[in-house]
Amino acid sequence: MFLTPVVLHWPFYNLDTMFVRGLKRKCFDGEEDIEGTLAGIKAIPSYNLQRQSLLDMSLVKLQLCHMLVEPNLCRSVLIANTVRQIQEEMTQDGTWQMINTQSTGQASLDRLVSTDILCRSSREQAEGKHVPGYSTFDKDFEGDQAQDNSETMSTASSVQTPRNLQSNVWEMENAQENKGNFQKSLDQIFETLENKSPNSVEDLFSEVDNSYYDLDTMLTGMMSNTKMGHCDGLETFASPTSTASNSNCKSDLNELDHIVEILVES
Amino acid sequence: MEEDVETRKISSSFLRDHSYATEADIISTVEFNHTGELLATGDKGGRVVIFQREQESKNQPHRRGEYNVYSTFQSHEPEFDYLKSLEIEEKINKIRWLPQQNAAYFLLSTNDKTVKLWKDEDGEWRMGSRCLRAPTMVEPVSPLCRVLVRVRWGSGTCPWVLTLCLSSQVPVLRPMDLMVEATPRRVFANAHTYHINSISVNSDYETYMSADDLRINLWNFEITNQSFNIVDIKPANMEELTEVITAAEFHPHHCNTFVYSSSKGTIRLCDMRTSALCDRHAKFFEEPEDPSNRSFFSEIISSISDVKFSHSGRYIMTRDYLTVKVWDLNMENRPIETYQVHDYLRSKLCSLYENDCIFDKFECVWNGSDSVIMTGSYNNFFRMFDRNTKRDVTLEASRENSKPRAILKPRKVCVGGKRRKDEISVDSLDFSKKILHTAWHPAENIIAVAATNNLYIFQDKVN
Numbered sequence: 188m189f190l191t192p193v194v195l196h197w198p199f200y201n202l203d204t205m206f207v208r209g210l211k212r213k214c215f216d217g218e219e220d221i222e223g224t225l226a227g228i229k230a231i232p233s234y235n236l237q238r239q240s241l242l243d244m245s246l247v248k249l250q251l252c253h254m255l256v257e258p259n260l261c262r263s264v265l266i267a268n269t270v271r272q273i274q275e276e277m278t279q280d281g282t283w284q285m286i287n288t289q290s291t292g293q294a295s296l297d298r299l300v301s302t303d304i305l306c307r308s309s310r311e312q313a314e315g316k317h318v319p320g321y322s323t324f325d326k327d328f329e330g331d332q333a334q335d336n337s338e339t340m341s342t343a344s345s346v347q348t349p350r351n352l353q354s355n356v357w358e359m360e361n362a363q364e365n366k367g368n369f370q371k372s373l374d375q376i377f378e379t380l381e382n383k384s385p386n387s388v389e390d391l392f393s394e395v396d397n398s399y400y401d402l403d404t405m406l407t408g409m410m411s412n413t414k415m416g417h418c419d420g421l422e423t424f425a426s427p428t429s430t431a432s433n434s435n436c437k438s439d440l441n442e443l444d445h446i447v448e449i450l451v452e453s
Numbered sequence: 454m455e456e457d458v459e460t461r462k463i464s465s466s467f468l469r470d471h472s473y474a475t476e477a478d479i480i481s482t483v484e485f486n487h488t489g490e491l492l493a494t495g496d497k498g499g500r501v502v503i504f505q506r507e508q509e510s511k512n513q514p515h516r517r518g519e520y521n522v523y524s525t526f527q528s529h530e531p532e533f534d535y536l537k538s539l540e541i542e543e544k545i546n547k548i549r550w551l552p553q554q555n556a557a558y559f560l561l562s563t564n565d566k567t568v569k570l571w572k573d574e575d576g577e578w579r580m581g582s583r584c585l586r587a588p589t590m591v592e593p594v595s596p597l598c599r600v601l602v603r604v605r606w607g608s609g610t611c612p613w614v615l616t617l618c619l620s621s622q623v624p625v626l627r628p629m630d631l632m633v634e635a636t637p638r639r640v641f642a643n644a645h646t647y648h649i650n651s652i653s654v655n656s657d658y659e660t661y662m663s664a665d666d667l668r669i670n671l672w673n674f675e676i677t678n679q680s681f682n683i684v685d686i687k688p689a690n691m692e693e694l695t696e697v698i699t700a701a702e703f704h705p706h707h708c709n710t711f712v713y714s715s716s717k718g719t720i721r722l723c724d725m726r727t728s729a730l731c732d733r734h735a736k737f738f739e740e741p742e743d744p745s746n747r748s749f750f751s752e753i754i755s756s757i758s759d760v761k762f763s764h765s766g767r768y769i770m771t772r773d774y775l776t777v778k779v780w781d782l783n784m785e786n787r788p789i790e791t792y793q794v795h796d797y798l799r800s801k802l803c804s805l806y807e808n809d810c811i812f813d814k815f816e817c818v819w820n821g822s823d824s825v826i827m828t829g830s831y832n833n834f835f836r837m838f839d840r841n842t843k844r845d846v847t848l849e850a851s852r853e854n855s856k857p858r859a860i861l862k863p864r865k866v867c868v869g870g871k872r873r874k875d876e877i878s879v880d881s882l883d884f885s886k887k888i889l890h891t892a893w894h895p896a897e898n899i900i901a902v903a904a905t906n907n908l909y910i911f912q913d914k915v916n
Contacts, residue, residue: 241749244807257539257565260647260666261697261716262812265753268695272749 235280238273245270480903482890486550486558489894492520492901493560494908495545499529501562501571518899520910524573528637529564541566547652549661551674559638561661565648568663570639570674644670644680651701657708664701664713667694671725683731684713684723699814700760710735712762712769718755720771720780738769738780740787750802750811758814763823764895770826772817775799777828777838792838792845795830797868797879810884818893829888832877833904834864850888850902850909 245266477498484493492504505523532541543564551559558573647666654661662671662683669684684701688694701713709725721734742751754774761770769780771788775796778788794815798805805811810831817828829835830847838845847864867876890903898913 238749241803241806248809257537257648259812261650261699261756262809264694264697265716265756265812268752269749272752 238277242270242273245273475906478906480890480906480908481544481546482548483892483901483903483908484548484550484560485892485894485901486560487552487895489896489899491523491550491558492892492910493548493550494901494903495528495548495562496906497542497544499527499531499543499545499564501526501528501545501548501560503573518912526571528562528569528571529567532566546649549652549654551654552658554658561652561654563649563652563663566642566645568641568649568652568672569637570641572638639674639677641672641677641680644672650699653701653703653711655703655708656706660708662701662703662711664698666697669698669701669711669713669731681729683725683729685730685732699757702760702762704766705762705764706766712760714757714760714771716756717752718757718773720757720760720769722782736782736785738785738788740778746799748802750806753806753811754802759816761817761819763819764821765823768823770817770819772815772828774811774813774815777817777826779826779840790840792826792836794828794836795834795866797866801879805884808884810887813887813889815887815889816891818891820893820898821896827891827893827900829891829902831884831887832882833886833888834866835888835891835902848911850904850907852907 248266249263249270475498477496477500479497480494481497482493482495485491486493490506492506494502494504496502502525503523504520506518506520509518528545529543531543533539534541541564545562545564547561547563549561551561553559560571560573562569562571641663645663645665645668647668649663649665651664652661653664660671660673662669663680664670664684667685667687668682670680671683672680684698686696686698695717697716699714699716701711704710704712710722711725712720712722714720718739720738722736722738723731724735725731727733727735742755757771757773759772762768763770767782768789769782771778771780772794775794775798777792777794779790779792780788802811815829817826819826824841825837825839827835827837833850834847835850836845836847847866849864862875865873865876866882867873867878872878886905888902888904892901894900900911902909902911
C-alpha cells in the first residue's frame, strides 16, 4: 500500500490578498472553501497562517526535484531565499522562539534551511564531501495553532524526514549518531502527531491532492543524487523505527510506523 | 480570390497543426543575424531552423522581403550523464550569430552544457562529410502562410503587418528531399557544471563567453579544449549560496567590457583588463528597493531574466518579472527608465508562485535605433515601448486574430471595475501562452515573435 501525496491545499485562502504587501492583515476571502479540520468554522486566517502556508508551499517546491533532469538552480535559490526570509521574520516575531523552546534536545536556533541540498551537484558527492546534516524544519506549534496547522505541519514534517536521512547517509563514520539523528527526527514527527486529534492521521491522507506529485517520485527524486551504495545505510535505520514505535503507546502510532517504513524503504 | 483560397487552406492547416503540437517544437530562442537576412530559431527538441529573407523583386512587390525556410539541422541531442544519473536536455537555450566573414555564415548554439559552432556552406550546415538520411516528417503541410494583416499602433501611424506565421517548426519537405545531417565545426564542451544561460560573441570576433548559474567562461573560437574562467561566484560553502548569474553580454564595441545580471536584481559591469578573474566589478547597478511594495516575493520578481546592451553601447536594458528597465552606464544607483509590462499581475503573485509562472524568464530586445524596446507577456501578448514618445502598445500573436486585411487592434487588460468591450480581464489570461522570446531586425521594423511552438513575423507596413 502506498501513500500518496503530501500536497496541501494551498488555495485554502486567498493568499494573494495577503501577500501583496508585507503588512499584517486580517481580511479573508469568504468565497474560498474551508477544508478539513476547519470545517464549519469560518475562521479568519491570520497573517501567521498565511505565512506558514507560503512557507510550506516553498518547502514542498524545494523538495520536488525532477528525477531525470537537474533542478533549476536559480529557481531553487530563489525559493530558498524566500523560505529564509519567512523564517527570519518568524524569528523576529517570536514565533520561531516559541517553537524552539518546545523541542526536545534541539539546542541550536539555527534552523534556517540550507541551500546545500538544493545545489548539491553530484560531482561534490562523488568527491565525498561531507554534507552537513540539514536540520529538519521544526514546526511544533503550540496548542491552538496546532490544529489549524495540523495538515500542513505534519505533511511537511514527514516530508522532511527523508531529507534528514539523506544527509545522514554521509555520516557513515558515526552510525550511532546517525541513529540518534533519525531518532530525533522521528521524535519530532511523533510530537507533531501527538498534538493532533486521534483521527487526524486519516484526515491527513484523506484530502491529499492526487493531481500533484507522487510520493514515489518525490522520494526517488531526492534519492537520485545518492549513490547506490548508500542504500545499505538506509536499511540500518529500519531497526530504530521499530524500537521507537514500541516505546510509544499512542494509538495512532501504527499508522505512523507504517508511514515511516514506507519512507525508509523507498 | 487567391488570397481567400489561401486563407481557407491556412485555417484548416492551423487547426490540424495545433492538435499535433509537441513539446519538442516549443521554440526556445529566436535571433536575427547582423544584417537581418537570416533568422535562426532553436527549439526544445534541439533543432535549429534558419530562415532567409527573400530578395525583393519588382514582379511581386507585395511579397517584399519575406522569410522562407533556408535550412534546418539537429544541433543538440539529449545526453545522459551516467556519473550523475541525470539527463542533459537538448533544448537550445541560446543562438548567437557571428558577424559574417567571407561568404559563410557562422552561429553559436548552446544547450545546458555544450556550446557548438556551426558553419554554413551553400545552405548546408556542416563541417566535413555529409550524411544523408530520409526525412522523418511525412506531413506535406506547408508551414509558410502569407497572411497580410494590418495592425494599428497608437494612433495608426505605424501599422504592423503579419507576413509570416509558422506552425510547429516543420520545414517544408518536398517528397524527394533528404535531410542533411550536419556536424558542428567546433564543440566546446565540459566547461560548465551548471546550466548555461547565456552566450555572447565579443566585438573582437575572436572570443566569446558562456555563462552558467555560477561561472562565466571566455573562449577562443579556435580552441575547444580550453576556456578561461572570468567570473566565479560560487561560494566555498554551497550552503551560503544566495545569488546566481542569470544573464551576461559583451559590450557591443568595447571588447574588454561585459555585464552580467543576477537573481537579486543587480547588474555588474566588468572590465577584463583589470584582472584575469573579474570577481570585482567595475560598476554595480542596483535600484534601491521600494519599501511600499515589499512582500515575500520582492526578491523573486526582482530577479533579472535578461540583460541587453543597446546598439549604441550607452545603455543596458534589463527585464525582471514585472518591468523592463533601461540603465545608463554612467549611472549606477537607479535606472533612467522603467516600464511596467504587466503590473496587474502584482496582486496575483502568490498564485503565480504556486504555479511556477513567477519563474518564467522573459527576454527583451531593442530595435535597431534603440528608440523602441519590446518584450513578451502572457496570453500571447507582447509589448512595445517607445522611449521617445513614451507610448506603449500591447499586441497579440494569435492565429485567431490573423485574418487577411484585418486591423488588429492593440489589446488591453482590464484590471478591475467595468470591463470594456474589447478588453480582457486579468483572470481570463492564459498563463500557458507566454511569449518569452522575441527578436527585432537590426535595421528595419521587422520582428519575430515566438509563441510556444509558433513563430510569427511581423512587418511594419509603412509605405
